[in-house]
Amino acid sequence: MPSGALLFQSVILGLLLGGLYALLAAGLTLYFGIMRVVMIAHSAFLILAAYLAWWSHSRLGVDPLLSMVVTVPLFFGCGVLLQRLLLARLRPVTLTMMSVLLTFAIAVVIEGLLGYVFTGTQRRIQLGYGSASFGLFGARIAVVKLIAFGLAAVALAALYLLMKKTTFGWALRATIQHRDAARLVGIETDRVAGYGFGIGLATAAVGGTALALDTTIYPSLHWHWIGPLMAIIVVGGLGSVPGAAMAAMVLGLMQSLLQIPLGTTWAQTIFYLALFATLAFRPQGFFGGRLAQRF
Amino acid sequence: MTEVRSLATANLTKAFGGVVALDGATVTFRHGQVNALIGPNGSGKTTFFNCVTGMIRPDSGQTTYRGQDITRRAPHAIVRAGIGRTFQLCRVFPRMSALDNVLAAVRPAGLVGQLRGARARVEVDRAWGWLTRLGIEHLADVEARTMSWGQQKLLELAGVLMSDPETVLLDEPAGGVNPALLDRIGTLVRELNAEGRTFVIVEHNMDLVMSVSDHIVVFDRGRPIAEGPPSLIRTDERVLGAYLGV
Amino acid sequence: MASEIELVDVQAGYGRAAPVLRGLTVSVPAGTIVCLVGPNGAGKSTVLKVASGLLKPRTGRILVGGVDVTGQGPQRMLASGVAHVLQGHSVFREMTVAENVLLGGYTLKDKALVAERTAFVKELFPVVAQRWGSLAGLLSGGQQKQVEFARSLMVNPKVVLLDEPSMGLDPKATSTVFEQVVRMRDAGTAVLLVEQNARRALENADLGCVLDLGRVHISGPAGQLLADPQLGELYLGGRPAEPPVSPKR
Amino acid sequence: SGDGGGSNTADDPIVIGISLPLTGDFSEPGKGVQRGYEAWAKITNDKGGLLGRKVELKILDDQSNADRVVADYEQLIGSDQVDLVVGPFSTRLVVPAARVAEEYGMLFVEPAGAAKEVFEQGFKNLFYAAPAVANDHYNHLADYLLALPPDQRPKTAAYAAMDDPFAQGTAYGLKEKLAAGGIRTVVDEVYPPNTTDFGSIAAKIAASRADLVVGGSQYQDGVNLIVALQQLQYQPKLAAFSTAPTNPEFAAAIGNKTEGILAPTGYTQKAPYPSNKEFVEKYTAQFGTPPEEDEANAYTTGQVVAAAVTAVGCAEQGACQQKLVDWVRSNTVETVVGPLSWDATGKPKGAHMIQQWVGGEIQIVLPADAKEADLIYPKPAW
């Protein structure tokens, strides 16, 4: 029987981990629920951002958090270009299908280039405060994990407000749902779709930086993230940012707690069990689910 | 005239959240007749079709077809029982040719039937016949997605007729169809009816409804408010108030 | 009378296929309703798409208020005062009725005007007010059409292109739509109307134009076209249904 | 060799085919192995080659992929007609690669198939060119701990091992011996190779307050686990991790909090064996840094093959290979890791040394006859 202290520590670790999952899933939710694009390359961009953070820290001596000043706009730009130059060329009828393959290709290209430039070596940012922590009722909270959590929270809130409260959010959703009609009400659909994608990638930049603070990175790491993230957005309800956040927190927590009795490997299956349970009982997702149609 | 009950519902109810789309609808359509189902926008006509064909589950109530309860059957099973339908927002198979669209409506039976060639001579000829009768045979090799709205509408109709249903539910067959062609569709309905097919037509085009139907059911707020032959409906107070709006 | 919008000798088509419009000229003066009729697949919707910039013509010119705007996209066209209501269903299905209607005023900067227009369309189409907060994709077919028309009423364009606005509408709503079309005309808007409800449309229109094979077949005052028996049989319908082939059992 | 096998003249180089994980999961050690092989080829050629012929390496990348490694050796042997082959890195790749070599009847000396599974396949041509297999890496440490007076002896131990035959082999080799000696196992975790978040595993270990923590690690997982343990301020009496602490970048990677960490090693640059001095010198001259264990293992592999070729006097496909195999099986070879000989399964018969981080430097502490410093137990706080 695990001790109370271990349980409490695991809860804390789970919540911190969940926060990171939430941020990473949020971008996916954006492309996926709102733009109908299955963005396999999201986690590859995540790793790319993490590499840039690592690189600026170890080669330029810049604090990884500062690297976001460059990576966030850079990724936004990449996203716009990606959408305008590549995804926009796909036929709307087969968008979902083909976007899987196209973004898969992008993921592989990124992985290959990362491997080429940075080699396959596992990397880890060596921060002065890397192993620093403080106590909370007997549990320890690592400073880096808390920073990552904070980044996630801020980015998520910003994303939510942007989608729900601004005309841009409306224009984006309108663009995806009926492109011609959106053009006819005066929306610059090309630009809007590009920006939408850019914002998604910008969340990857933030997420990647947060990720780099406390884990090892290597070029093929993105495969490791795809599964849990995909599961999270389905459980949360495709297209729902708050849903994804909730699902991420809950699953992160469960993973952390299940690790005590089951060990690392089996604990990961919780994501897939939750995925199948969702599909079986509530295909529209457990937390979001405003969508009218199944995809 | 025969008085055989064809399609009948009892107390069919369906609510979407707060919106009650069907409110205890009890309707009977007679076999061998052309029936019309009319009513204002949002009165539940399409929902009625959806419930009857199994596309959505009613909250309560019953559907019977020729005495059999079909309420909880899967849509394809209901088609097999003899009820075919078209959609209001017309639906065709976009990347299939018009001919294949029509051929896809053939319902094979048994394992051997399933594995038989899809382009058997008999069926191709039949499909061709339907395309011709609806005036779109020149589009036989054209992918459906490149057709105009009205052409798709006609193609959908051809598909349903190909599946050879005993009872045909048409949801706004006239929407977007050229009036000259509409006359031909009216004629077609009467011809098919003469062969013994039952029709239930949802339509806002009163000329078509009045000229083609034997029996009209008027819906308002999810339940019938009047029914009878065209002559009666044309003058019914409630219908005038709720629907025709004069 | 100067034309508000003019398509001159337009050729247009989709992809690599043969042209759909083959040298077509249409013009709509301000304060006039021009009604386009023709068989299915004649190219009526294509004319409107070319006029609103959704489809670029292969050759020919488009003039709005006398200015050549050939090749401009829909956003620019809207800015020049051309609005287009699509055929079929083009509501934003996963957005609320409110969001749909308000997006109709996407280009408006004036908050007060938006509010005023919103109130107007809510009154015109009760369903818009009743279902303000529900997802548009969940409305019935006719209700969606109404929302769509309401959306197009949020702006006050110089040219309106309407592609079968009455399709799927019940008689009441159809009347409302035709009333609005006439009101627009009376307010000086140029209306290019495509209708399969051809007789009713021609009754309300000033000019009529029969399209066949991607060309203008006949054009003239609406009343004159209505009176032509040959046109009636070929394009406008209205013959009584043929008697049933065999007697009914 | 341009003209395909068979008609070798004395001037033709001896081509040695190798597939290595230059990309993918094992790319880092894979490159170390590559450097080791290259150093061996250069040093050999500088001395006039083998049998008077130059040595030429043909290296393919297997992307750390088992399918690829098989295709590579297939290509090297079947299509490129190399004269000799030597092994790739890591047990996972060694096993399928060895099967190809076996079925083509080639001698297969390998630098990195340390797990016991390698020797359970019934291979007759395989030889592991290092002192000991994974399960025996900690033998000296186990002896030391069990020899401590009962009151000083650790009571509890926590194990965490990567799900990898080699990594688990090291940790479980020690676990078996300690458990038999009465040291209770309080945590026994296995994590998949791609694990990057060690928070929960560390939490479990920290909560158990085990006296002794043993990590069956390759490299980065060891670093991550140590940092996670440090974040939780867990202070064991003894901490041992396989391979990671011997890596030159290890100290920086964990923020220099290395005090007292133990690791087994099969190689040390200071080893007194005659060929080692030459190796360290020339290697350092060639690459700028002294060689590590992976490089040394590859070099050792080269030495074993060279000894066999020189003794038998041939190096080509065909009957020659069996003679080479027979020679290796029945002889002892002097290498940079000491004299090596093998049992019937190709298992080496030596043992590993134990190193410990003392005062910011890693030093050999066991066995007593090779030690550079004394083992510090309990270890200072990290």
Added chain:
Amino acid sequence: MTLARRPVGRIVPAVAVLVLAAAVLSFPSLAPNPYILSAGVVVLNYAVLSTSWNFVGGFTGYISLGHGALAGLGAYGTALLVTRAGLPSFVALAVAALLVAALAVPIGFAALRVRGASFVIVSIALVLILLLVFQSWASLTGGSRGLVVPRPFPGLLRPEHHRVFYFLFAGLLGLALLAWWLIDRSRFGLGLKAIREDEDKAEALGTPTFAYKLVVFVVSAGFTALAGGLYALWFGDLDPVFQFSILTGSYMVLMALLGGVRHLFGPVVGALVVGFALEYFKVEFGNTPLHLVATGLLLALVVLFMPDGVLPAIGGLLNRLSRPTQSSIREVTAAQLRDERAAASAAEGTRDRGDAAAATAGGRPQSTRERA
């Protein structure tokens, strides 16, 4: 118009089949060394896998990135039946394929409930979850230590071994192609394609869509498992990381898509191209991860510029060269059409009506003159 194209439409595939079969069967004797032969085995394995994938992907349009898992199950199933149950190799292969097909029923039941993007996610999840299970359940599967599959023909030298398996794979490919072809031309196949186009509409036309999807999924799983199992017998070493990898499934998709999912030989062509390309990139960019970049670029190019695959792209090109652009517009005005129709019915008397009525009643019209 439909009729006129038929003879050509029949001769071309027939010739293609013959040429392909001849090329495939003569390859082993032409292969200069065992390595090339083994590469041939790999390509054939790819071809079987992607053809198997194409039962689901091509007909129903459900994109599964998880078919690698089914191949992995086939491989492990075969291996475990040989090592644990002591079955003869090829009996084990057949039993394993049947077991996987049976297992595909519940899997399909869960996965085929959702469409489009959700299905893609489920299929990815399938691979990942099986990877976890096969890694963790070491007592049965050997875990990450891997599993060694005993050779079915222990006495055989390696080149002979390759040759035997080459023909086994070729046979399996032939079987898969035959099955695909049968379904493609059948009514069942047309129903599946209808599902691909619009599932609800297909259901409304009376197609039991769920049963159709499930059946074809099971068939696909069976062939995939056969390919996986045969690979296990050929290759000999199983490691969960490689058996349950998203990349395997993705390559299947890439190959099928590259060749053209609507074509019988699309996946085979795709497998050839990908097989060569992978080999070429490996040689060209040998020791850098640039081969990944090249693979990615290849995939991206296909998706962007040949979304229907190589075969349709070539076909389209030939068509454009040989035929003028055709129009879907009726080339006669409404008035001409009326006159034509009137003339036709006058000439044929009452037969026109008779025809139509017969057609409606499901009877056989006497003439097909309309199609001249």
